[in-house]
Amino acid sequence: xxxxxMKLLPLPPYAPGLNPVEHLWDELREKCFGNxxxxxxxxxxxxxxxxxxEMELNQKQVHSIVVxxxxxxxxxx
Numbered sequence: 433x434x435x436x437x438m439k440l441l442p443l444p445p446y447a448p449g450l451n452p453v454e455h456l457w458d459e460l461r462e463k464c465f466g467n468x469x470x471x472x473x474x475x476x477x478x479x480x481x482x483x484x485x486e487m488e489l490n491q492k493q494v495h496s497i498v499v500x501x502x503x504x505x506x507x508x509x
Contacts, residue, residue: 441506452498459497460487 434440443450464483470476487494 439507452500452503455497456487456494459493460484 460480460483464486465479468479470479
């Protein structure tokens with residue numbers, strides 16, 4: 433059951449271009465890990481934490497990546 437304050441939006445089964453978080457991961461990969469060579473997954477975690485915290489502080493950047501007019505329009509209608 434979906435709560436009244438939520439709205440389900442049907443998406444194709446595989447559509448990474450329509451999933452805003454995919455673009456966020458692309459941004460992290462490109463800007464924060466572009467040429468990084470890490471020894472292990474354990475070495476990845478602190479690097480990822482720092483990158484996510486930096487991104488969290490830059491709301492304008494996050495907004496530009498994940499907030500698209502069609503998403504806003506879908507939520508408002």
